[in-house]
Amino acid sequence: MAVSSHGFIVSLVVAVPGAAWCVGHGWLAFWSVVEVERRAA
Secondary structure, three states: OOOOHHHHHHHHHHHHHHHHHHHHHHHHHHHHHHHHHHHHO
């Protein structure tokens, strides 16, 4: 199950920004919910 280093690098280049984007949007969604709760309180 040897993956070529080139394929590994390509998957890394695709996966890292994708993961960062998902984390960023998850954090933004979480923060907006927190802000709404604070304003409602």
